[in-house]
Amino acid sequence: MDRILRGIMKYRVTDRKTMVEQFERVRDQPEPKAVFFTCMDSRMIPTRFTETNVGDMFVVRNAGNVIPHSQHFVNEMTTTEPAALELGCIVNNIKHIIVCGHSDCKVSLETVD
Incomplete structure (x- = not known):
C-alpha cells in the first residue's frame, strides 16, 4: 500500500499538471x-x-x-x-x-x- 500512496504523491508532483491540461482540452468536446x-x-x-x-x-x-x-x-x-x-x-x-x-x-x- 505504501508503494501506491507514494505513486499518488509522485503523480501529483510530476504528472498531474499535464493530465489536467489534457482533461481541459477535451472537457467540452470529447x-x-x-x-x-x-x-x-x-x-x-x-x-x-x-x-x-x-x-x-x-x-x-x-x-x-x-x-x-x-x-x-x-x-x-x-x-x-x-x-x-x-x-x-x-x-x-x-x-x-x-x-x-x-x-x-x-x-x-x-x-x-
Whole structure:
C-alpha cells in the first residue's frame, strides 16, 4: 500500500499538471472513437497498449471482459455494460466496440455454493 500512496504523491508532483491540461482540452468536446471492454486483470493497461490519450475511448473493465445479453438480466435496472454502450453508441455516436480478451487471465470467476 505504501508503494501506491507514494505513486499518488509522485503523480501529483510530476504528472498531474499535464493530465489536467489534457482533461481541459477535451472537457467540452470529447471525441471518443471506441468503447473498449476489457478484463479487470491488473496486468491489462488498455491505454498503454493502444497508445491512446485522454478522451480517445471509453474503457469498461470487468471480470472476464463479459458483456451480458440484456435479455438475461431483465430485472436489473442498471448495469455498467449497457450504460457504456448507450453512452458511447447513442449519445456519442461511436461506431467501434472493442472486446479485448487475453490468454493466461488471472481473474478467477468462481461459483460460490
